[in-house]
Amino acid sequence: MSNIILESRSLTRRFGGLVAVNDVSFAVHEHEIFGLIGPNGAGKTTLFNLITGLISPSDGKLVYKGTEISQKKPHDIASLGIARTFQNIRLFGELSALENVIIGRHLHTKSGIFTGVFGIPPAPKEEIESKQKALELLELVGLQERAHESAKNFPYGDQRRLEIARALALEPEILLLDEPAAGMNPNEKQQLSDFIRQIRNTFNLTIILIEHHVPLVMGLCSRIAVLNFGQLIALDKPDIVRNNPAVIEAYLGNE
Ligand SMILES: Nc1ncnc2c1ncn2[C@@H]1O[C@H](COP(=O)(O)OP(=O)(O)OP(=O)(O)O)[C@@H](O)[C@H]1O
Ligand SMILES: [Mg+2]
Structure with a gap:
């Protein structure tokens, strides 16, 4: 039996009269690739915003490695070890790929985000180490050749990979x-799928994946949670979810 790393307990988030996430409970196991699917507006991104502390729950709890994180700030949650990419890519377009990754790392180092990139010199050893690690990550996502180009010049697929490196x-x-995988061509999607599995293994990560591209989710995830109008309507292995009538009606039937 694997260990639980993240738990959502009756998590609820209201926006005025709308219940974007409605009494959602699930547990994610260490080292799992956990899928999160559902139609547009189902509450998937809201769930990520809750987990990363961008918004707080109206009700319920999030527990990470036994500690409640529901009321913590985003940078605290990040430093506890939860990173994300954004549906709407959030890179510093004017900065180079390398600088974008270094910023991701500086969130974690003592000197903080405003050193290095924004002019205040960090400790030389830390700076060299950050740069080295960032270059390694760019290599891992296949962007080492473009390390010094502005992020804004990158095609969509490369920006998504850069976001992963930053995270x-x-x-x-x-x-x-x-x-x-949004905005990627079929070939890039296949590569991304292999890449996600590879980084999970290399860094011993747990991954939660929101993705509309059904073959990618089915092929990659050990379990899949399905949200519909904020409610969890299914949570099971891909083959079982695929044949669940409520899921077909809500989601897969529309593909
Ligand atoms: N900050 C907010 N204020 C008000 N309503 C919000 C806010 N964020 C999300 N919502 C609403 O909550 C619902 C869930 O949105 P969410 O972005 O989580 O859906 P989603 O499952 O990620 O959809 P998509 O597949 O389109 O990305 C939507 O009706 C959305 O309009
Ligand atoms: Mg979304």
């Missing part, structure tokens, strides 16, 4: 990926 720079234990 990995935090040295997380859990990586949340919000539609990482």
Whole structure:
């Protein structure tokens, strides 16, 4: 039986009259690739925003490695080991790929985000180490050749990979990926799938993956949670979820 790393207990988030996440309970196991699917507006990104502390729950709890994180701030949650990418890519377009990854890492180092990139010199040893680690991550995502180019010049697929490198720079234990294959061509999607499995193994990560591309989710995830109008309507192995009538009606039937 594997260990639980993250638990959502009756998690609820309201926006005015709308219940974006409605009494959702599940547990994610260490080292698992856990899928999160559901139609547009189902509450998937809201769930990520809750886990990463961008918003707080109206009700219920999030427990990470036995500690409640529901009321913690985003940087505290990040430093506890939860990193994410964004559905709407959030890179510093004017900065180079390398600088974007270094920023991701600086969230974690003592000198903080405003050193190095923004002018205040960090400790030389730390700076060299950060740069070295960032270059290694760029190599891992296949962007080492473009390390010094501005992020804004990158095609979509490369920006998504750069976001993953930036998130990995935090040295997380859990990586949340919000539609990482969006905008990628079929070939890139296949590569991404292999890549996600590879980084899970290399960094011993737990991954939660939001993705609309069903073959990718089915092929990659050990279990899949399905949200519909904020409610968890299924949570099981891919083959079982695929044949669940409520899921087909809510989601897969529309594919
Ligand atoms: N900050 C907010 N204020 C008000 N309503 C919000 C806010 N964030 C999300 N919502 C609403 O909550 C619902 C869930 O949105 P969410 O972005 O979580 O869906 P999603 O499952 O990620 O959808 P998609 O597949 O389109 O990305 C939607 O109705 C959305 O409009
Ligand atoms: Mg979303």
